[in-house]
Amino acid sequence: MATPAITTATKRMTIREALSQALREELYRDDRVFLMGEEIGVWGGTYAVTRGFFDEFGERRVRDTPIAEMVIAGAAAGAAMAGLRPVAEIMTINFAFLALDAIVNHAAKVHYMFGGQFSCPLVVRTTTGGGRQLGATHSHSPEIIFAHFPGLYVCCPATASDAYGLLKTAIRNDNPVLFVEHSTLYQKRDEVPAENPDYTLPVGKSNIIREGKHVTLVSFSKGVHICLEAAEKLAQEGIEAEIVDLRWLRPLDTDLLIESFKKTNRMVVVEEGHALFGVGAEITAQVTEKAFDWMDAPIKRVTTIDAPLPYARDIEQMALPDASKVIAAVKEIL
Amino acid sequence: MADLSKEELLDMYYDMVLIRRFEEKSEELYQQGKIGGFLHLYIGQEATGVGAIRALRPEDHFFTAYRDHGVAIARGIDIKGLMAEMLGKATGVSKGKGGSMHLASREHNFWGGYAIVGGHLPLATGVALKARYNNEDFGVLCMMGDGATNIGYFHESLNLSAVWNLPVVWLVENNQYGMGTAVERASGVKEIVKKAAAYGMKEGPRADGMDVIATYDAVKEAMEYARKTGPVLMEALTYRFVGHSMGDPERYRTKDEVREYQEGDPIGKFGAALTTKRKAKKDELVALDKKAAEEVEAAVRFAEESPEPVYEDLFRDIYV
Numbered sequence: 229m230a231t232p233a234i235t236t237a238t239k240r241m242t243i244r245e246a247l248s249q250a251l252r253e254e255l256y257r258d259d260r261v262f263l264m265g266e267e268i269g270v271w272g273g274t275y276a277v278t279r280g281f282f283d284e285f286g287e288r289r290v291r292d293t294p295i296a297e298m299v300i301a302g303a304a305a306g307a308a309m310a311g312l313r314p315v316a317e318i319m320t321i322n323f324a325f326l327a328l329d330a331i332v333n334h335a336a337k338v339h340y341m342f343g344g345q346f347s348c349p350l351v352v353r354t355t356t357g358g359g360r361q362l363g364a365t366h367s368h369s370p371e372i373i374f375a376h377f378p379g380l381y382v383c384c385p386a387t388a389s390d391a392y393g394l395l396k397t398a399i400r401n402d403n404p405v406l407f408v409e410h411s412t413l414y415q416k417r418d419e420v421p422a423e424n425p426d427y428t429l430p431v432g433k434s435n436i437i438r439e440g441k442h443v444t445l446v447s448f449s450k451g452v453h454i455c456l457e458a459a460e461k462l463a464q465e466g467i468e469a470e471i472v473d474l475r476w477l478r479p480l481d482t483d484l485l486i487e488s489f490k491k492t493n494r495m496v497v498v499e500e501g502h503a504l505f506g507v508g509a510e511i512t513a514q515v516t517e518k519a520f521d522w523m524d525a526p527i528k529r530v531t532t533i534d535a536p537l538p539y540a541r542d543i544e545q546m547a548l549p550d551a552s553k554v555i556a557a558v559k560e561i562l
Numbered sequence: 563m564a565d566l567s568k569e570e571l572l573d574m575y576y577d578m579v580l581i582r583r584f585e586e587k588s589e590e591l592y593q594q595g596k597i598g599g600f601l602h603l604y605i606g607q608e609a610t611g612v613g614a615i616r617a618l619r620p621e622d623h624f625f626t627a628y629r630d631h632g633v634a635i636a637r638g639i640d641i642k643g644l645m646a647e648m649l650g651k652a653t654g655v656s657k658g659k660g661g662s663m664h665l666a667s668r669e670h671n672f673w674g675g676y677a678i679v680g681g682h683l684p685l686a687t688g689v690a691l692k693a694r695y696n697n698e699d700f701g702v703l704c705m706m707g708d709g710a711t712n713i714g715y716f717h718e719s720l721n722l723s724a725v726w727n728l729p730v731v732w733l734v735e736n737n738q739y740g741m742g743t744a745v746e747r748a749s750g751v752k753e754i755v756k757k758a759a760a761y762g763m764k765e766g767p768r769a770d771g772m773d774v775i776a777t778y779d780a781v782k783e784a785m786e787y788a789r790k791t792g793p794v795l796m797e798a799l800t801y802r803f804v805g806h807s808m809g810d811p812e813r814y815r816t817k818d819e820v821r822e823y824q825e826g827d828p829i830g831k832f833g834a835a836l837t838t839k840r841k842a843k844k845d846e847l848v849a850l851d852k853k854a855a856e857e858v859e860a861a862v863r864f865a866e867e868s869p870e871p872v873y874e875d876l877f878r879d880i881y882v
């Protein structure tokens with residue numbers, strides 16, 4: 229893995245633009261890279277990430293598919309095994325359940341199962357998250373289900389610069405990566421080192437996005453922004469929260485978590501999935517095993533409540549994590 | 563029109579108009595932020611929904627996808643409960659938990675709208691199994707979009723229904739696009755009914771889905787066959803006049819194409835047929851138009867005055 233080159237030139241862009249630019253550059257860089265998925269071509273991408281690509285690259289590289297998640301993921305896995313570099317798009321992660329077998333039983337297993345004879349350099353891009361009144365089947369945040377399985381990487385960027393670098397990392401990596409974008413973050417902006425087309429970030433390395441000494445907030449994807457909002461409010465009361473943006477659920481950067489915990493001795497894990505067997509559960513177990521002596525308070529979790537998400541707006545919002553819930557959790561353990 | 567009384571014909575006309583008004587109102591409420599989430603309108607497809615649902619007997623069952631308002635209305639479900647659901651109210655048919663895409667009414671044998679493309683096909687297979695299992699005389703109508711015929715669920719469900727001779731009519735509402743993908747860009751078989759051959763299933767007709775009576779006749783015959791003999795795959799050829807859902811940029815089709823279909827508006831066509839065949843007078847139809855608008859207004863009032871679900875409701879109905 230290339231170490232990230234140091235660039236000073238950056239450009240302010242949205243996550244959507246950053247993803248779009250990363251894909252575009254990778255398409256130009258390597259003819260083996262191609263895109264396939266529902267509505268990515270003529271429509272321009274459901275979240276407009278591939279807007280204009282169909283005209284720019286043509287239908288050889290930008291391939292509209294039928295509504296057929298099983299074969300989107302499965303055929304992309306096969307093409308990857310054959311040496312191409314597909315970036316398959318599953319419109320939303322809710323539909324990735326239909327592709328679960330192709331991703332988990334095939335993409336993630338062929339390398340191991342056949343003694344290393346095949347590799348599967350596949351990227352499956354998809355989008356996650358609730359809060360848009362789409363009802364119980366369309367509002368899942370099930371990243372953790374995919375992160376359960378060895379053989380697959382799961383990447384969940386929270387910022388535009390990370391989205392840019394991590395997507396390139398995922399495409400250039402020789403392993404299958406589930407790349408999970410958040411449906412409510414596409415308009416988030418920050419500085420992207422876009423002058424460097426080879427900007428990549430290491431696999432499985434998390435990022436301390438804010439330093440602090442009183443408590444460690446751990447999250448990924450949209451949860452990072454919830455933590456940032458909470459941290460700002462806490463700072464006004466003199467509480468300095470450190471925020472670890474996981475970036476990857478697998479590999480999980482346990483070392484960085486432990487390092488931060490040893491400094492703050494307190495931790496709150498924030499995730500949009502449910503609590504039971506979730507990211508917080510796993511991190512709590514690891515920190516307890518590896519840093520029990522540094523623990524000043526129980527580790528807290530802020531998650532979506534233990535119920536499916538409803539359509540009705542107000543109660544849906546009540547069900548999801550937010551900054552006030554994070555602040556309350558921090559205050560319980562300080 | 564042969565076996566339909568004047569009253570039935572006017573009822574069908576009324577349902578089509580009621581659907582159109584309901585959909586127009588929904589669009590308005592969406593723009594005001596009162597309806598949220600995804601909203602898929604049925605404008606243009608009214609003849610398909612009304613023709614098909616009217617062809618069912620009360621004891622028959624039916625399923626559809628997320629474009630579900632029209633068939634719910636055609637089945638005679640009170641639009642107050644439907645509109646309340648769209649507004650996410652506790653008085654909605656799904657208690658505000660489902661929204662536009664997930665309307666259902668158990669007492670009407672309407673098993674719901676389903677938002678995972680193809681997800682309801684195996685469920686319909688299972689309900690149809692009960693008819694054979696208990697030797698009951700009902701059929702199942704399973705409606706789906708053209709796009710759904712390319713998903714794995716389609717293959718597995720149709721095949722099993724054929725193997726077990728289940729009383730299902732698989733009705734493809736072929737509106738020519740799945741989101742922005744035209745049928746011929748998504749399906750190897752261009753005439754969808756031909757897919758029946760792959761399952762040794764009866765190939766049904768490609769009914770004119772813009773003609774409510776043609777759809778009614780075709781579905782009625784297919785349901786009779788299904789109840790007695792086994793599954794049928796049929797199409798209703800139709801067209802949606804509006805975007806796939808709200809905010810569709812419609813880059814995949816031309817305005818001219820839409821205009822051309824709008825000229826064959828199913829409601830206008832049916833109204834004209836009723837008057838020329840002397841089944842109804844012009845002012846009878848005008849009165850029905852007015853009544854539909856009033857019924858929609860009353861439903862909106864009911865929905866707006868209804869209470870919101872509360873926090874505790876989040877935990878209700880998770881388990882029996």
Ligand SMILES: Cc1ncc(C[n+]2csc(CCOP(=O)(O)OP(=O)(O)O)c2C)c(N)n1
Nearest residue numbers: 323629677678679707708709710739740741
């Ligand atoms: C499994 C799955 N994949 C993708 C989607 C996103 N999606 C929603 S509607 C739709 C198009 C369906 O087209 P069609 O079946 O023709 O029905 P229509 O909207 O035309 O009524 C797609 C791709 C989904 N809901 N479920």
Ligand SMILES: [Mg+2]
Nearest residue numbers: 707708739740
């Ligand atoms: Mg369609």
